[in-house]
Amino acid sequence: MTKKILIIGAGIAGLSAGIHACRNGYDVEIFEKNSVPGGLCTSWQRKGYTVDGCIHWLVGTRPGSQFNRLWREVCAIDQMDIVNHDIFMNIEGGEGKTLSLYSDLDRLEEHLLELSPDDEGLIRKICDAGRVVAKADFPLEKPSELYKFWDMPLMLLSMMPVLRVMGHLSRVSIKEYLGELKDPFLKEALQTVMPAGYSMISLVSTLASLHSGDAGFPVGGSLNFARFLENTFLDLGGRVHYRSGVQEIIVEKNRATGLQFENGNRVSGDLVISAADLHSTVYGLLKGKYLTEKIKESFAHLPVYSSAQIALGADCDLSGEAEKIAVKMEQPVTLGHEHNRYIYLTNYAFDPTLAPAGKTLLQATLYSSYEHWKASAGEEESYRRKKEQLAERVIKAAEKRFPAIKGRLEMTDVATPVTYSRYTGVYKGAYMAWIVPPEAGRFRIPKELPGLDDFFQIGQWVEPPAGLPGSMLTGRHVVQILCSRDRKPFRAAAVS
Ligand SMILES: Cc1cc2nc3c(=O)[nH]c(=O)nc-3n(C[C@H](O)[C@H](O)[C@H](O)COP(=O)(O)OP(=O)(O)OC[C@H]3O[C@@H](n4cnc5c(N)ncnc54)[C@H](O)[C@@H]3O)c2cc1C
Structure with missing residues (x-):
């Protein structure tokens, strides 16, 4: 039966x-x-725009990858159109300092060495590790529950070169590993790519996926x-x-x-x-x-990480402008116990399906504790006010970076960790479950x-x-x- x-x-x-x-x-x-x-x-519709609630990068977009x-x-x-970025993100640290996170590891290495020749040792180590991981095929297909006693030694043997690199990187956090860098801007900028509490292997794996064109955005x-x-x-x-x-x-x-x-x-x-x-x-x-x-x-x-997403609909075309940037704020934006020194801005001109013709969807992401919003979620007025205040700060930052949008904003939408939690029941709005210490x-x-x-x-x-x-x-x-x-x-x- x-x-x-x-x-x-x-x-x-x-x-x-x-x-x-x-x-x-x-x-x-x-x-x-x-x-x-x-x-x-998920995504949702607001005044003709499609606000995207999730994908920043999707691992597995390169035909033939694991x-x-x-x-x-x-x-x-x-059958999907996939957008890959030559520069995954520009990290703008103020005073004219920009780190361009090139997807190609050779270009990235060259760029990082130009920014800080004194950090050559660590820069080469990170980029070499990325190249090794990019070539690896991990034993993903079989669930560990079905491993036989001989699977483990066989797997260890076949994975030896990559395990040598991964062993250390998976036991140290991004913050700790990058703490060794001498150049303060490089140290700060590389820590903005993803939450610094993750293990260094998470960052290296992401660089590896970008390098192999396997971390795109589905149009x-x-x-x-x-x-x-x-x-x-x-x-x-x-x-x-x-x-x-x-x-x-x-x-x-x-x-x-x-x-x-x-x-x-x-x-x-x-x-x-x-x-x-x-x-x-x-x-x-x-x-x-x-x-x-x-x-x-x-x-x-x-701990878990959660974030607030602020979407802006601009009645202007931002093609040709930077697509993904992290901009340093003069004053950090504090949302509960999260102090955001950088604001992440995505200019979705690369996916015109998300906005009406000639217009652009811009989105900002900021780390935010769940508790910051939960405290007022029962009181509609104060929750709404908090959302408005956050939107105002984001609009100021976005207008400074993209002056063309001034006076042309026609849609604002704020999603908080409480929004995600209400919608899917996800614990504290956590977007990647727990942050497990390395x-x-x-x-x-x-x-x-x-x-x-x-x-x-x-x-x-x-x-x-x-x-x-x-x-x-x-x-x-x-x-x-x-x-x-x-x-x-x-x-x-x-x-x-
Ligand atoms: C802002 C944000 C950005 C992200 N960016 C990325 C990214 O760039 N790349 C990436 O790989 N991942 C990203 N993620 C993470 C990714 O979205 C999640 O890890 C993944 O979607 C989790 O999928 P899931 O099926 O485990 O859980 P969920 O997506 O939470 O699915 C659970 C489903 O169960 C339903 N449900 C819950 N309770 C009930 C009930 N009682 N009865 C019936 N149905 C119920 C929910 O409505 C939901 O549809 C992001 C997440 C967020 C929030």
Whole structure:
């Protein structure tokens, strides 16, 4: 008899699991509380503009790369137009100092050496590491749950050159590693590329993906990208139910047997996969009954990063202007415990589908603690005022950098960590799950909970920092585990 799988959440992890499960002969239904797919990978319409809520870079956009092969199993990524930037970001530190983060590592190396010849040793080390990682093929396809005892030594052997580089870089934070740089501007600028609490291997891997042209932007934006996965799922015969918020996972005799919805309806199945936020799953949908120490401890002690996104619609064409920049502010913008010395501005002139003809979408990103917004989220007026105040500061900074937009702004939109949390239920608006300290080594949350059968948890929290590629991979892995338990071969195929 065909097994019926119930999946909670049509984010990237849920859609990926749904696609692989359908392809492998399971009967699948996805239940999503919102009216569109994508979860955090989303966009929304404002006055004719498409505000993009997610993708800054997507790993796996280069045809033939390892993640590209995995994306091709879940969507027609090769049919999308992809934008790659020669300069991924210009970091403008004031006093005429600019670090151009070239995607090409050779150009980047040359540029960094011009900026600080005294830092040659470390600059070469970083760029060399990036080149090594760019050539590596990681053992991603097989979930660690299915490793046999011989897999590990074989893997270590095949990965030796890259592991030699990665070993050290994965145990040290970006801040600590770059702390060795002598040039203060270089030190500061390179730390703005991504949160400095991440391990250095995250930065090196990003440089590696940019170098190999594998970290582009899919034209049309994040929701459009998610729709490609939704199409695959529907084409394979999957069913997705929108506006179907799950209230509780039904458990009978320690087996997950069904779902109860917010409207009181119920559905039963043979297996439940939660691709919803981990915190809301274990504390909410399962009422805290199957918590593990690791989950409790991680939520209690590990930090998360969240951000505010400010979108501006300008009635002017900014093509030819810088596309992605981090601009140093005269006064830091403080949002809770986050002090932003830089504001990140994206000029989406490179994707004209996001704005009406002749107009441009500009977006700013600032780190922000969730608590800063949560405190006033219950009081509509004060929450709105805070949003307006932030928008005013961002507009000032944007107008200074792009004087052409002065007097031409016709749309402003502010999304806070509370917005993301309300929309998807994501814990504290966290955009990449926890920031696991590099010294913690490889960090995973088991996909199964002790004492609960026929239940799996997937998504960004189980293998942080996952982002979109990692979340997609957890959906594939869970189906590989199911196929193995059901003693059938796992079938994967590219979407044509
Ligand atoms: C601002 C921002 C920028 C980002 N930039 C990038 C980037 O550039 N590159 C990158 O790779 N990643 C990026 N990410 C991270 C990436 O978006 C996430 O890691 C990824 O989308 C997580 O996918 P997921 O499927 O695990 O979870 P989610 O996207 O959170 O999906 C969970 C789904 O479950 C649904 N749900 C929750 N509770 C229920 C319920 N009770 N009943 C029914 N449905 C429910 C939610 O509505 C949601 O659709 C960014 C994230 C943010 C917020």
